[in-house]
Amino acid sequence: MRPGEGAAQRLESGGTELEDIEIRLLLEGIRLYYGYDFREYALAPLRRGLSATMARERVATISAFQDRVLHDAALMQQFLGTVGVNVTTMFRDSETIRCLREEVVPLLKTYPSCRLWVAGCATGEEVYALAVVLEEEGVLGRCTIYATDLNEEMLAIARLGSYPLDRIRRFDDAYVESGGLGSLSDHYSVVGRSARFNGKLGASVTWARHNLVSDGSFNDFHVIVCSNVLIYFRESLQARAHRLFYDSLIRGGYLVLGKRESLLSCPERDHYEQVSDGVNIFRKMRW
Amino acid sequence: MAPTNTRTIAVSNGDEALALLTQERFDCVVLDLGLPGLSGWRVIEELQANKALGETPLLVYTARDLTRKEEVRLGEAAKSIVMKDARSPERLKQEIMAILQGAETDVEPALESGSNGAEAMSAALAGKKVLVVDDDIRNIFALTALLERQRMDVVSVDSGQEALDLLTGNSDIDIALVDVMMPEMDGYVTMSKMRELRAFADRPIIALTAKAMKGDREKCIEAGASDYIAKPINNAHLLSMLKSWLVQ
Numbered sequence: 001m002r003p004g005e006g007a008a009q010r011l012e013s014g015g016t017e018l019e020d021i022e023i024r025l026l027l028e029g030i031r032l033y034y035g036y037d038f039r040e041y042a043l044a045p046l047r048r049g050l051s052a053t054m055a056r057e058r059v060a061t062i063s064a065f066q067d068r069v070l071h072d073a074a075l076m077q078q079f080l081g082t083v084g085v086n087v088t089t090m091f092r093d094s095e096t097i098r099c100l101r102e103e104v105v106p107l108l109k110t111y112p113s114c115r116l117w118v119a120g121c122a123t124g125e126e127v128y129a130l131a132v133v134l135e136e137e138g139v140l141g142r143c144t145i146y147a148t149d150l151n152e153e154m155l156a157i158a159r160l161g162s163y164p165l166d167r168i169r170r171f172d173d174a175y176v177e178s179g180g181l182g183s184l185s186d187h188y189s190v191v192g193r194s195a196r197f198n199g200k201l202g203a204s205v206t207w208a209r210h211n212l213v214s215d216g217s218f219n220d221f222h223v224i225v226c227s228n229v230l231i232y233f234r235e236s237l238q239a240r241a242h243r244l245f246y247d248s249l250i251r252g253g254y255l256v257l258g259k260r261e262s263l264l265s266c267p268e269r270d271h272y273e274q275v276s277d278g279v280n281i282f283r284k285m286r287w
Numbered sequence: 288m289a290p291t292n293t294r295t296i297a298v299s300n301g302d303e304a305l306a307l308l309t310q311e312r313f314d315c316v317v318l319d320l321g322l323p324g325l326s327g328w329r330v331i332e333e334l335q336a337n338k339a340l341g342e343t344p345l346l347v348y349t350a351r352d353l354t355r356k357e358e359v360r361l362g363e364a365a366k367s368i369v370m371k372d373a374r375s376p377e378r379l380k381q382e383i384m385a386i387l388q389g390a391e392t393d394v395e396p397a398l399e400s401g402s403n404g405a406e407a408m409s410a411a412l413a414g415k416k417v418l419v420v421d422d423d424i425r426n427i428f429a430l431t432a433l434l435e436r437q438r439m440d441v442v443s444v445d446s447g448q449e450a451l452d453l454l455t456g457n458s459d460i461d462i463a464l465v466d467v468m469m470p471e472m473d474g475y476v477t478m479s480k481m482r483e484l485r486a487f488a489d490r491p492i493i494a495l496t497a498k499a500m501k502g503d504r505e506k507c508i509e510a511g512a513s514d515y516i517a518k519p520i521n522n523a524h525l526l527s528m529l530k531s532w533l534v535q
Contacts, residue, residue: 107377
């Protein structure tokens with residue numbers, strides 16, 4: 001057994017009392033030094049991320065990991081990627097994208113300009129998917145997309161707009177299913193073994209770091225997309241994020257959540273109306 | 288959905304509209320910009336010039352694409368702007384309903400209302416010229432209202448480039464408030480470029496940031512900010528910060 005594996009396995013399955021103490025110390029250290037407050041995060045994904053990073057780094061105990069992570073900012077960035085950010089895809093939820101195209105975009109056309117916020121954009125695939133939809137519907141020119149994430153490394157990848165070609169090709173079917181008007185390849189050029197999204201798509205996006213746990217509202221938006229991010233949050237934190245979204249949406253604005261997410265932890269849930277049955281797009285109708 | 292006792296009166300040009308508005312009180316005006324004769328823009332100017340008429344809630348309904356400047360200008364006068372498109376009737380109806388129901392909490396300023404009590408007039412700020420750089424129009428409106436109450440002279444732009452254009456060859460701005468998160472040129476770049484301009488090399492710049500983390504704030508100072516303040520902005524805090532930088 002390699003160093004780190006034993007502790008990592010134990011950790012994932014629950015952890016001992018000592019490990020619980022070590023986790024608390026680790027999170028407190030990260031908060032004090034790096035400013036990331038994980039104390040309200042759901043424990044299960046945190047444990048999984050921790051055990052994966054520890055096994056990879058061959059660190060035997062959480063205390064030893066704490067030593068490493070507090071002295072190595074690059075490792076901290078990696079750890080952030082492992083705990084907070086899921087691997088994203090494009091057009092993953094084709095029904096939602098179709099609804100966005102057919103129900104939301106026609107309303108966006110009645111505004112002289114629109115702001116959209118993708119909160120927790122990770123490496124940016126869904127942001128480019130959104131830009132593709134807006135471009136095909138002829139509204140990209142009047143839209144500004146703000147794409148934010150906690151993680152600087154993820155944003156750096158997203159900004160490039162370049163992904164492995166074989167991965168992007170796998171999204172062809174989902175693109176068609178979601179109501180795509182042409183071919184996904186219309187929107188990127190092939191450079192070596194990469195697919196690079198057209199400059200026009202990226203030009204409409206403002207990438208910035210934003211922390212849903214601690215940061216405030218920075219504009220009002222016609223659409224906010226936050227998909228598969230809140231599932232990592234404890235309920236109190238979900239409520240905070242929902243309050244932030246609610247405060248940042250214009251009257252009549254749309255909140256787009258992930259497929260398995262709901263407004264259950266949203267204190268203002270009565271103020272939203274579901275746009276279409278079975279689709280997680282909600283419109284702020286009362287205020 | 289329409290309220291039962293609503294009366295709608297339609298007129299086909301700006302002169303008729305103004306004549307009618309001076310005779311009768313209306314709860315809502317829907318105005319097309321592309322009118323024959325007197326243009327919609329002129330009608331808006333006339334409405335704003337007249338205190339009683341200027342308070343009538345206005346909805347602009349237009350088929351023509353608007354420039355960013357036009358949109359901002361209309362945003363000051365109108366509750367909402369509806370572009371003509373397939374779904375416009377539905378949206379127009381919702382906007383009218385919102386106005387008739389007196390739902391006036393739509394523009395929720397990013398300023399904390401609770402702190403307004405602490406907001407006393409200050410001679411230290413009167414007459415000073417402040418530049419507000421923010422793409423968040425809510426915030427520009429709220430800050431303008433707050434600072435004008437202090438008898439400050441407020442100039443606002445919604446992008447970093449416009450701020451630089453304005454400051455080039457213009458040296459009468461006393462202090463600048465710069466939002467960090469803006470499209471195209473973000474606040475950090477804007478502030479460091481402002482520092483390169485002779486006119487602004489040593490004037491105070493206050494960064495506005497929605498971020499609460501220590502590193503983000505240090506980044507503001509590194510980029511050239513003299514100070515920073517967190518959004519949502521606490522009015523009293525901002526005013527005392529302005530005072531401390533302007534009195535020096």
